[in-house]
Amino acid sequence: MASRGSTVLRVLAKHLLAEVPAARFGLAPGRVRRAAWARGTRRAFEELGPAFVKLGQLISVRPDEFSDELVAEMRSMQDSVPPIPASAIRAVIAAEFAAEPEELFATFEDTPLASASIAQVHRATLSESYRPVWGEVLPPGADVVVKVVRPGAAESIRADIAVARRLAARLAGTGLARRFDPVALLDESAVTVERELDLRQEGRFADRFRFDFRDDPRVVVPRIVWPRSTARMLTMEYMRGWRLTELEAARAEGVDCRGLAVHGATAFMRQVFVHGRYHADLHPANLFVTPDDTIAYLDFGIVGHLTPEERMNITQVMAALVYRDADRALTYSAKLGVHVPPDRIEAVRRGLGKLLDGTTRRDGTRDFALFGLGFLKLLGRHGVRIPSGYGLLIKSLATVEGVARALYPEIDIVATAQPFTTRILGQAMGDPARLRERMPAAVRAALRELVA
Amino acid sequence: MTDDVMRFFAAWMLTHEAADEGLKAAVLRGESGGPEGMGGGPDAFVDGLAAMVAEEKERLKRALEARARGEEPAAERDSDPALEEIRFEVAELRGRLDSIESLLETLVRKIG
Structure with missing residues (x-):
């Protein structure tokens, strides 16, 4: 473990030293200097592997605690690594099923489709039909993908987190990390990674997502093949389509990208406000547009x-953004664990009011990313701790906005939230407990109006 | 009395369609919503809600007209969500059993 600790420090030092000239030996203006250190840190994290990639992803949702430059770098972090030999993947499959891939599938391709820090993906075809949890039967010969956890990934991630935690404890002891708690950040990272390492959880969420959107023919999710899935291997339907980085090809084939952008944004609002569970790892590689004008969601790891x-309180906060109501945003953020000290409330309220009014683009649409990240920074400036779920949701919404704008630059993500928030809050008026609480005041107001 | 609040207000709005100028004005303000059309704050929410209830009212009107023509409204053809949820949970259980059965087969292969 000590040697891994030295490796971590050596890799960090190597990449930070490589940025020294860019930072003009520490004499460059603050922004340039911070950007150089952030770039070095990001490159070190990419080299150090999955545990650090996940840590970087957590940093990317904490603009309240880290510099803008570091947050931006961590958002651009790539989770793509050179593939490992097929023999190593075959060994994992053999350990899981006591059988060769050819005994489990009609065909199995040794050349991987994709390779990330935790898992590698191979293409195969089913040897027999399978009736999935939800949706039509997959026939024999159906194309599937087999996602396999890289051998040793779980052990090395856990070891890395233990090393990083020890370094973080030392860092916390020096007092250098005054703005954030590095040990808590690592603990949060460990929980996320543990969930991702059990692929069955991802499969179960894919099934649930498919069920949640059963009435929406424009949203598709791969069907899971459970007899060929374990904690370290997940077999699912192969999806054809174009990644968001290949949109020109999709447009050339006549795919309605604008319509899909609006629909995708609406689908995300439905996940959050109606179902209370959402895909929190949307990025161009996890989202396809298909030749049938549908959106395919992949990779439900996070x-x-x-x-x-929480869903109701988040609906209230979103309604506050839709209707530019700073008081509503603060009241319901407090219920989500965002506690502003009483002596700071007025200053935060003023800052929030400015943000609500100042995040409209030239074309009249609202910029959610600017608002959301601005709000987190505003809270950070006033020393307000932000619950991790709150940060994750804001980051997810900002990502959805970014993804939707890649398809349709003029989209207003806040406008897509308006029908959901308004309807849900309208429906909430019928809640018996709320009626009991508010009815006396409403009757008094009505009587005042009648006798006026 | 329906337990759907929006539907309730829509029914109320339908029966008061010609009466309330204030409500009509709120609907118009709500329909022209967005950063340009709304002043912001709690009143803007009430306007937005009024616009949405007005949409629901139009849907209700169409449903009533359809029923008068002897057609079955689409909403009444939908299956029961609670029943659907149970169907999903049973199917999910089947998925887990498929997985366990496969695990047992693996154990047999390993032992044999």
Whole structure:
């Protein structure tokens, strides 16, 4: 473990030293200097592997605690690594099923489709039909993908987190990390990674997502083949389409990208406000547009869950953004754990009011990313701790906006939230507990109006 | 009395369609919503809600007209969500059993 600790420090030092000239030996203006250190840190994290990639992803949702430059660098972090030999993947499959891939599938391709820090993906075809949890039967010969956790990935990630945690504890002890708690950040990272390492959780969420959107023919999710899935291997339907980086090809084939952007944004609002569970790892590689004018969601490794109470409070916060109501935003953010000290409330309220009014683009649409990240920074400036789920949701919404704008630059993500928030809050008026609480005041107001 | 609040207000709005100028004005303000059309704050929410109830009212009107023509409204053809949820949970359980069965087969292969 000590040697890995030295490796971590050596890799960090190597990439930070490589940025020294860009930072003009520490004499460059603050912004340039911070950008150089951030770039070096990002490159070190990419080299250090999955545990650090996940840590970087967590940093990318904390603009309240880290510099803009570091947050931006971590958002651009690539989770793509050279593939490992097929023999190593075959060994994992053999360990999981005591059988060769050819005994489990009609065909299995040794050349991987994709390779990331935690898992590698191979193409195969089913040898027999399978009736999935939801949706039509997959026939024999159906194209599937087999996602396999890289051998040793779980052990090395856990070891890396232990090393990083020890370094973080030392860092916390020096007092250099005053703005954030590095140990808590690593603990949060460990929980996320543990969830991702059990592929069955991803499969179960894919099934649930497919069920949630059963009435929406424009949203598709791969069907999971459970007899060929374990904690370290997930077999699912192969999806054809174009990644968001290949949109020109999709447009050339006549795919309605604008319509899909609006529909995709609406689908995300439905995940958050109606179902209370959402895909929290949307990026261009996890989202396809298909030749049938549908959106295909992939990779449910990171999922956000909301309790009914959280969902209602988030709906209120979103309604506050839709209707530019700073007081509503603060009241319901407090219920989500964002506690502003009483002596700071007025200053935060003023800052929030400015943000609500100042995040409209020239074309009249609202810029959610600017608002959301600005709000987190505003809270950070006033020393307000932000619950991780709150940061994750804001980052997810900002990502959805970015993805939707790649398809349709003029989209207003806030406008897509308006029908959901308004309807849900309208429906909430019928809640018996709320009626009991508010009815006396409403009757008094009505009587005042009648006798006026 | 329906337990759908929006539907309730829509029914109320339908029966008061010609009466309330204030409500009509709120609907218009709500329909022209967005950063340009709304002043912001709680009143803007009430306007937005009024516009949405007005949309629901139009849907209700169409449903009533359809029923008068002897057609079955689409909403009444939808299956029961609670029943659908149970169907999903049973199917999910089947998926887990498929997985366990496969695991047992693996164990048999390993032992044999």
